[in-house]
Amino acid sequence: MSTNNFFEKFSDKITGWTGSSTAFGIAFGIVIGWGLSGPIFKYSDTWQLVINTGTTIVTFLMVFLIQKSQNKDSKAIQLKLNELVAANKKASNRMVDVEDFTEEELDMLHKFYEKLADKAKQESDIHQSHSIGDAKGINKSKKKGADE
Numbered sequence: 676m677s678t679n680n681f682f683e684k685f686s687d688k689i690t691g692w693t694g695s696s697t698a699f700g701i702a703f704g705i706v707i708g709w710g711l712s713g714p715i716f717k718y719s720d721t722w723q724l725v726i727n728t729g730t731t732i733v734t735f736l737m738v739f740l741i742q743k744s745q746n747k748d749s750k751a752i753q754l755k756l757n758e759l760v761a762a763n764k765k766a767s768n769r770m771v772d773v774e775d776f777t778e779e780e781l782d783m784l785h786k787f788y789e790k791l792a793d794k795a796k797q798e799s800d801i802h803q804s805h806s807i808g809d810a811k812g813i814n815k816s817k818k819k820g821a822d823e
Contacts, residue, residue, distance in 0.1 A: 683743070690744040693737065705729075 692698055709726045716722035753774050760766045773784070 683747070686740045686743045687747075690740050693740075 706726070709722075713722060753772075757771045760770050761768060773781070776784070
């Protein structure tokens with residue numbers, strides 16, 4: 676078994692478990708136990724250091740596990756969306772892998788879709804569809820008309 680495969684299975688199990696009610700209950704119990712032990716340890720610096728160090732270590736490690744899980748989930752969602760775009764006859768295939776666009780390209784697309792939304796609001800037929808492909812076709816016909 677490869678190290679990457681082990682880490683993936685490990686992170687999936689840990690992130691799944693840490694999101695459970697049981698994990699929350701254990702963490703809550705630790706905090707309550709720590710708080711109740713304060714008078715025993717006279718609220719010393721070491722007593723405070725125990726909870727600070729423990730929570731810092733857990734938080735530090737969880738950041739990486741959660742990020743790994745989110746990366747995997749995000750990739751799976753993108754693939755599902757790509758499949759829907761590719762399977763839909765009216766959808767523009769240019770939108771497949773849009774997550775790889777630069778920030779400027781995404782801003783440009785966002786402005787385009789704002790214009791499409793405005794255009795859709797003006798249509799009397801709610802089933803009228805506009806896509807990037809439609810826009811390019813319209814743009815080509817405009818250029819062709821201007822050249823003639």
